[in-house]
Every structure is written in C-alpha cells, then in structure tokens.
Amino acid sequence: xxxxxxxxxxxxxxxxxxxxxxxxxxxxxxxxxxxxxxxxxxxxxxxxxxxxxxxxxxxxxxxxxxxxxxxxxxxxxxxxxxxxxxxxxxxxxxxxxxxxxxxxxxxxxxxxxxxxxxxxxxxxxxxxxxxxxxxxxxxxxxxxxxxxxxxxxxxxxxxxxxxxxxxxxxxxxxxxxxxxxxxxxxxxxxxxxxxxxxxxxxxxxxxxxxxxxxxxxxxxxxxxxxxxxxxxxxxxxxxxxxxxxxxxxxxxxxxxxxxxxxxxxxxxxxxxxxxxxxxxxxxxxxxxxxx
Amino acid sequence: xxxxxxxxxxxxxxxxxxxxxxxxxxxxxxxxxxxxxxxxxxxxxxxxxxxxxxxxxxxxxxxxxxxxxxxxxxxxxxxxxxxxxxxxxxxxxxxxxxxxxxxxxxxxxxxxxxxxxxxxxxxxxxxxxxxxxxxxxxxxxxxxxxxxxxxxxxxxxxxxxxxxxxxxxxxxxxxxxxxxxxxxxxxxxxxxxxxxxxxxxxxxxxxxxxxxxxxxxxxxxxxxxxxxxxxxxxxxxxxxxxxxxxxxxxxxxxxxxxxxxxxxxxxxxxxxxxxxxxxxxxxxxxxxxxxxxxxxxxxxxxxxxxxxxxxxxxxxxxxxxxxxxxxxxxxxxxxxxxxxxxxxxxxxxxxxxxxxxxxxxxxxxxxxxxxx
Ligand SMILES: Nc1ncnc2c1ncn2[C@@H]1O[C@H](COP(=O)(O)OP(=O)(O)OP(=O)(O)O)[C@@H](O)[C@H]1O
Ligand SMILES: [Mg+2]
Numbered sequence: 001x002x003x004x005x006x007x008x009x010x011x012x013x014x015x016x017x018x019x020x021x022x023x024x025x026x027x028x029x030x031x032x033x034x035x036x037x038x039x040x041x042x043x044x045x046x047x048x049x050x051x052x053x054x055x056x057x058x059x060x061x062x063x064x065x066x067x068x069x070x071x072x073x074x075x076x077x078x079x080x081x082x083x084x085x086x087x088x089x090x091x092x093x094x095x096x097x098x099x100x101x102x103x104x105x106x107x108x109x110x111x112x113x114x115x116x117x118x119x120x121x122x123x124x125x126x127x128x129x130x131x132x133x134x135x136x137x138x139x140x141x142x143x144x145x146x147x148x149x150x151x152x153x154x155x156x157x158x159x160x161x162x163x164x165x166x167x168x169x170x171x172x173x174x175x176x177x178x179x180x181x182x183x184x185x186x187x188x189x190x191x192x193x194x195x196x197x198x199x200x201x202x203x204x205x206x207x208x209x210x211x212x213x214x215x216x217x218x219x220x221x222x223x224x225x226x227x228x229x230x231x232x233x234x235x236x237x238x239x240x241x242x243x244x245x246x247x248x249x250x251x252x253x254x255x256x257x258x259x260x261x262x263x264x265x266x267x268x269x270x271x272x273x274x275x276x277x278x279x280x281x282x283x284x285x286x287x288x289x290x291x
Numbered sequence: 292x293x294x295x296x297x298x299x300x301x302x303x304x305x306x307x308x309x310x311x312x313x314x315x316x317x318x319x320x321x322x323x324x325x326x327x328x329x330x331x332x333x334x335x336x337x338x339x340x341x342x343x344x345x346x347x348x349x350x351x352x353x354x355x356x357x358x359x360x361x362x363x364x365x366x367x368x369x370x371x372x373x374x375x376x377x378x379x380x381x382x383x384x385x386x387x388x389x390x391x392x393x394x395x396x397x398x399x400x401x402x403x404x405x406x407x408x409x410x411x412x413x414x415x416x417x418x419x420x421x422x423x424x425x426x427x428x429x430x431x432x433x434x435x436x437x438x439x440x441x442x443x444x445x446x447x448x449x450x451x452x453x454x455x456x457x458x459x460x461x462x463x464x465x466x467x468x469x470x471x472x473x474x475x476x477x478x479x480x481x482x483x484x485x486x487x488x489x490x491x492x493x494x495x496x497x498x499x500x501x502x503x504x505x506x507x508x509x510x511x512x513x514x515x516x517x518x519x520x521x522x523x524x525x526x527x528x529x530x531x532x533x534x535x536x537x538x539x540x541x542x543x544x545x546x547x548x549x550x551x552x553x554x555x556x557x558x559x560x561x562x563x564x565x566x567x568x569x570x571x572x573x574x575x576x577x578x579x580x581x582x583x584x585x586x587x588x589x590x591x592x593x594x595x596x597x598x599x600x601x602x603x604x605x606x607x608x609x610x611x612x613x614x615x616x617x618x619x620x621x622x623x624x625x626x627x628x629x630x631x632x633x634x635x636x637x638x639x640x641x642x643x644x645x646x647x648x649x650x651x652x653x654x655x656x657x658x659x660x661x662x663x
Pocket of ligand 1: 304309327328330331332336
C-alpha cells in the first residue's frame with residue numbers, strides 16, 4: 001500500500017528537501033527572538049561569560065522588573081512603563097478614530113455616491129503613497145498651530161491623519177461588494193444614514209475591522225519617526241523610550257534589561273495578532289444574499 | 292380614482308431613456324404583474340414606485356396622493372427583493388421586526404406582530420436563527436414576512452421566486468396567491484415566468500424597451516394581444532405566427548396560407564373581419580395559439596372549426612399533451628393534440644383550426660389589425 005501511493009514517494013524526495021529548507025529559514029528567523037528571550041532572563045555576569053545561545057543557568061526576572069520600572073531613561077530612572085502607557089494612550093484612540101473615519105468614508109464612497117466620488121477616493125488613496133519624511137515639517141507646523149506639539153494628543157492626530165488613507169481604502173473596497181439591495185431594503189424599512197451604517201453595514205464588517213485594527217495597531221505602535229519628531233520627554237511613545245534606554249545607559253550596557261524592554265515593547269502587537277486572528281471569520285456575509 | 296396611478300412616468304440615466312412614459316392604473320386589491328424581456332425596465336419601474344430611484348418625469352399617485360418626492364420609508368410600501376436582502380447580522384425575528392423597530396413600535400407589540408406573521412408563514416421555529424442558517428425557501432419566507440409585518444398599502448415583489456427550485460417555486464406561487472386573496476392586498480410583481488404571470492395576476496402589464504405594450508387581465512393579454520410582440524411573448528409554447536394573404540373567396544374573407552408543397556390552405560376569417568376587409572389583397576401575419584390547432588376529435592365545437600390535412604414533421608409528447616409540428620406559411624407550426632393520439636412523423640394528418648381564435652397583425656407596424 002505504502003509504496004504504491006504517489007504522495008508517499010514524493011515525500012521521500014523533493015518534499016523532504018523542501019521541509020529541510022523551510023526549517024533552516026525558520027531557525028534563522030527565530031534565533032534572534034530566542035537570544036532576546038534567554039538573555040532577558042540572565043544576569044549580567046552570565047551574559048559576560050559570552051555564551052549567547054545557552055539557556056540561563058540561573059533564571060531571573062530582575063531584568064524585566066528593572067526594564068518595567070527601574071531602568072534609567074535620560075535622567076529619570078522609572079523604567080519604560082510610563083512610555084508603555086503613552087503608547088497605549090496613542091494607539092487606542094488613533095486606531096479607533098482612524099478606523100471609524102475610514103469606515104464612514106468607505107460607506108459614503110460606496111453607498112451614498114456623489115458627483116466626483118472617484119476623484120475624492122483617488123485623492124484619499126494618494127495619501128497612502130506619501131512617504132513619512134515629506135510630511136514631517138508641515139506636520140510640525142500644524143501641531144504647533146493647534147498647540148498639541150509634544151503631546152500624545154498631537155501624535156494621535158498625526159496617526160489618524162496618516163491612517164485615514166489606508167482605512168478608507170480597506171473599507172471602501174469591502175463595502176463596494178456589500179449588496180446594495182440590503183441598503184435599499186433597510187431604507188424601505190425606515191433606516192436613516194447612521195442607523196444604516198451602525199445596524200446594517202458595521203455588524204457585517206468584522207473581517208475588515210480586524211484587518212484594519214491589525215494594520216493600524218502595528219503601524220502606530222511600531223512608529224518611531226513620528227514619535228521621535230513630535231514628542232519629547234514624558235510624552236514619548238515606547239519605541240522612542242526604548243531607543244533612549246539603549247543609548248543612554250552609562251557605563252556597562254545592561255543587555256538583559258534592554259532585551260526585556262524590547263520584549264515589553266513587542267508584546268502588544270503580538271497579542272493583537274493572536275486575539276484578532278481568532279475573530280478573523282470568513283464568510284460572515286453568507287446567507288444574506290443569494291446568487 | 293385609481294389606487295395606484297403611474298402617470299406617464301419616465302426614467303433617464305444620463306442620456307439614455309430607460310422608461311419612455313409608462314401609464315398604468317390599478318385598483319385596491321389588484322395584483323399587477325410586470326413582464327417583459329430582460330432590461331426592459333421592470334426593476335427600474337418598481338424601484339421608482341418604492342422611492343429607491345428618482346422619477347425623471349411624470350407623476351406617481353398612491354391613493355390619490357402624489358408621492359414622487361416622498362421618502363421611501365414614508366411611502367407605506369414594502370418590497371421583497373430577488374436576493375431577499377436579509378440583514379445578515381440579525382436573527383429572523385430581528386429581520387422581520389426591523390421595520391417596526393425603525394417606526395418606534397413598542398417592543399411587546401412588535402413581538403406580537405412578528406409572532407403573528409411567523410405563524411402565518413410557518414417560520415415560528417426559525418425566529419432565532421440567522422439568515423445564513425436558512426434554506427432558500429425559508430429565506431424567501433422571511434423576506435415576505437418582513438414585508439407583511441408592516442401591513443403596508445402596497446407590496447412590491449421583484450422576481451421573488453426566481454432563486455427557488457421548480458417545485459418550491461410552484462408551492463410558493465400558490466401561497467402568494469392565497470395570501471393575496473386572504474389579505475386582499477395590492478401587489479405589483481415582476482416576473483419572467485409566464486405561468487406565474489398568468490396565475491397570479493389580476494392585471495398584466497407587458498413591457499418592452501421601456502414602453503408599455505399592453506395592460507389588461509391575463510385572459511385579455513393572452514387572447515387579445517395588442518401587437519405582435521405581446522402575442523409572441525405571452526404563452527408557452529408561444530403563439531404560431533405565420534404569413535398569410537387576405538383574399539375574398541366565394542364572397543367570404545379568407546386568410547390564404549401556403550403549405551409546404553405550394554398548395555394553399557384557405558382559413559375563413561372569423562374575428563376582426565371588418566378591419567381585415569381593408570386588407571384584402573395584402574399580406575398579414577396570422578397568429579394562432581397551439582391549443583387552437585388540434586386533432587378533430589378534441590376540438591372545441593363552440594368555436595368555429597375548420598379542418599385541413601397537413602403533413603406531420605415532428606411529434607413531441609410532454610405527458611399531459613402532445614405537440615405536433617407541421618409546416619405552414621413558411622414556418623414551423625405547433626399544434627396541441629390529445630396525448631395517445633396515433634400520429635407519427637411523415638404522415639398526412641387532419642388538423643382542426645379554431646378560426647374564431649385567430650388574430651392578425653400588420654407586418655410593418657406589428658400592430659394588431661382590429662376594429663378600433
Ligand atoms: N444606474 C443605471 N445607469 C444606467 N443604466 C441603468 C441603470 N440601472 C439600470 N439601467 C438600465 O436600465 C435598463 C432597465 O433596467 P432594469 O433593471 O429595470 O431591467 P429589468 O427589466 O428589471 O431587467 P431584468 O429582467 O433583467 O431584471 C437596462 O437597460 C439597464 O441597463
Ligand atoms: Mg430586474
């Protein structure tokens with residue numbers, strides 16, 4: 001039986017090669033993560049012994065506690081936790097507002113079309129192709145005028161403005177294929193502009209909401225350039241704090257603390273991927289419209 | 292004053308005129324069926340009545356009141372869509388009750404109304420399900436429930452049964468007819484299906500390319516088509532249309548039809564004789580329904596029967612009937628005969644023509660030739 005199966009035979013040939021190559025790449029890809037994790041649980045003495053790939057002989061969480069609330073960034077020695085919450089207070093409103101605005105844009109651009117809707121969409125889309133560097137100076141000026149420079153509010157604004165292009169693109173393309181008959185049925189039932197959006201379209205938008213949240217969350221959370229340009233001191237996001245932590249350590253470099261801080265900075269995006277992925281349900285629309 | 296009056300309504304999309312002045316008036320309790328080839332503007336007309344498309348020109352009156360500018364939600368009209376358009380995120384009960392909820396009907400009252408409609412449509416056990424968990428027929432019922440629960444003045448149906456399989460379609464057709472009779476509602480219904488149109492309608496409007504061809508009862512449209520298009524469109528299998536010359540023979544007006552072998556068949560003119568007298572010596576197009584050509588034994592003898600012998604080309608038994616194809620006036624002609632009749636292809640057979648059901652058309656204008 002076994003020798004006659006073509007699937008079996010190919011497994012012993014090219015397939016083994018393929019898996020081997022994939023495994024090699026996976027190891028290459030995961031090694032830095034492994035080093036980071038193990039280093040963050042080692043003491044400095046152990047690190048100085050030089051065996052980077054070894055597991056910790058003496059597991060310790062002190063570097064993590066230090067990174068969270070003791071390490072010195074600039075002049076203050078309170079760890080990264082304040083900046084972590086800065087990032088949270090930037091990313092949550094930025095994702096919510098840009099997502100909601102994008103959803104509204106998509107809704108209007110597909111279901112309440114007006115003369116010139118294509119041009120408007122084209123212009124919004126164009127904003128996706130503007131490099132960060134180009135907007136730095138004008139944005140600094142605008143933040144200054146609005147008196148939100150060097151604050152998390154200012155960064156929220158920057159990320160909302162920058163994100164709208166993408167969120168609009170996502171939602172417009174999603175709503176483009178949302179059946180117009182559903183909209184018409186709801187209108188006959190007496191639903192107005194907002195009811196239609198919140199009761200009919202939005203509950204059917206979970207797949208695209210998930211995509212938008214993942215996209216926006218990772219972009220905003222991982223942003224360094226805007227953060228370093230438009231914030232200072234206490235209002236900096238964690239990416240900037242991490243950079244300052246690594247660069248400002250005087251004397252010996254506390255690799256274990258740096259690694260722990262980097263892990264802390266990476267955890268929220270990982271959580272978003274894991275949680276949101278679970279809700280990434282396909283075929284949610286099945287059954288509403290036939291044919 | 293009619294209940295729904297579509298008064299010279301036009302629809303333009305940019306430069307193209309999709310509806311070129313439609314005039315239809317129906318009474319309360321009427322079941323109006325719109326039929327016509329794809330793209331003739333049936334859905335557009337329905338959407339205009341619902342208020343989902345704007346009216347370019349003309350007037351729409353419901354109950355004597357102009358509703359051109361009235362918002363769809365305030366027209367007191369419910370619509371059942373071809374795709375059913377059920378809200379995917381709501382349960383069946385939520386779907387049915389949504390219109391009432393939007394009209395701020397209190398919750399208890401709403402629940403009662405939903406129950407009542409669900410009982411009527413036998414979908415009580417499905418109320419907590421989502422549309423995705425329903426079969427096609429069940430979705431169709433929910434879509435109807437959503438319309439019924441609002442108890443509107445007017446129902447609009449856009450090909451509601453076209454997504455169902457043949458058996459279910461027949462069942463639902465019967466149910467819709469019963470519903471109409473029981474509730475005495477006024478309905479405008481679009482369909483492609485001949486039988487649906489004939490069985491459901493109290494009035495049929497035949498449309499072509501944005502123009503109304505004929506409005507009448509199903510029997511009128513079937514027996515008395517106002518032009519060649521209606522004659523050919525209504526009925527399945529369709530009416531036989533053949534070339535004939537109008538001649539006077541022994542003092543009586545006849546339609547002279549060529550047989551295959553250069554012989555001629557003389558069919559006496561019974562209907563519209565006055566109008567056809569003016570066509571003497573000219574060619575017309577003659578229309579005869581398949582069931583008006585039979586075997587002599589099963590001919591209706593209350594009509595005026597004329598018998599002739601013709602050669603059979605093909606026999607198509609369908610079970611209930613037997614369609615016999617012969618050749619006349621340069622065309623293949625379908626005759627409906629009693630099943631089990633001993634007829635085979637290639638043999639000369641006697642055909643009985645009910646000439647009292649024969650109609651004639653102007654070959655150029657395609658209009659019916661009749662007394663005006
Ligand atoms: N938004 C639009 N812009 C331009 N033309 C349109 C628009 N909507 C419909 N039409 C045209 O109007 C005509 C009538 O369309 P409609 O949908 O009313 O046809 P229908 O009779 O319902 O056809 P079917 O039987 O296929 O459903 C078609 O030729 C169609 O191309
Ligand atoms: Mg249509």
